[in-house]
Amino acid sequence: MAAAPQETTPDTSAPVWTRVAVIGAGAMGAQIAGVIALSGREVALADTARDALDRAGTTLRGRWDSRVAKGAMTAAERDAAYGRITFSDNVSDAVSDVDLVIEAVVEKLDVKRDLFSQVDGAARPGTVISSNSSSFVPSSMAEAIADPTRFLGLHFFNPALVMKCVEVIAGPQTDPQLMSDGTRFVEQIGKEPVVLRKEINGFVANRILNAVRDEAIYLLEGGYASVTDIDRACRTALGYPMGPFELMDLTGVDIGYLTKKARYAASGDPKDAPSRTVSGLFDTGQLGRKSGRGFYVYDDKGVKQGENTDRPGASD
């Protein structure tokens, strides 16, 4: 008697999307390409600016050289990972024979849309197209390609070589199979996927971060507690590695201000507008560590000296 046909179990260990192109070789793209190369995949890193590609190569080599020096990686592993990266100033060539494209160019919707239609014309049919955008939802970009079911968000965190989280974001038209492949891909490159079943501005991690920031500002502006004590509560009671004001100074007050401004422009909800403290700091060029002064004051080595008592509203 012939044996009954057996159901085959899908091989979940089979690599998903083995050839990848990352477009944009800036702060994020360079390290995303590094993560993918470390997972054993071939990756084309493309940028229209040759100097960005040169910087990306130097940054990756520098980071991996110091890992080799610390014994965290062998010289052979470093060379193999580096050898899997192709640097290209021609986006169409870079995407012509890949399974996945990850866009990490400047945060401007019109630039991204133009790029996606270029990529759509140059890539093989069926190529998965994704964006690392931190503020644009997939539906706002997917309409630039012919088949929006092939589009998803893959949001890495800075620095991408270190941070474990990658948000995998479904647009309204994203193929559910793409979401499960995307989740598996993220696991296979050594990251922790956070799946957004529906798109929402800010995604998960940054929304929670913003809610904490908003509450910290509310407590500060209401005169309930000082910058130092609010940060101290987050560190010593909640186990945060740093408080919300320390983090805003680290990432840049300008980034926080511009993100809020963009969100307010999109929603029209006054709750989304930048606070008067953050606006005041931005307007007076007190942008955090990079300008030596923000919620705190820093010396020229970047060491925190104490609260900024000249902060707008500090004497209210």
Ligand SMILES: NC(=O)c1ccc[n+]([C@@H]2O[C@H](COP(=O)([O-])OP(=O)(O)OC[C@H]3O[C@@H](n4cnc5c(N)ncnc54)[C@H](O)[C@@H]3O)[C@@H](O)[C@H]2O)c1
């Ligand atoms: N910086 C962060 O902390 C962070 C974190 C998560 C997500 N993101 C997102 O990642 C994306 C990139 O951010 P970044 O900080 O790496 O920016 P960046 O300014 O450091 O780099 C952007 C790069 O894109 C290149 N570029 C611009 N237009 C291009 C085009 N049409 N084709 C090819 N290359 C082009 C530029 O030459 C530049 O090298 C943005 O969408 C941003 O929102 C940034």
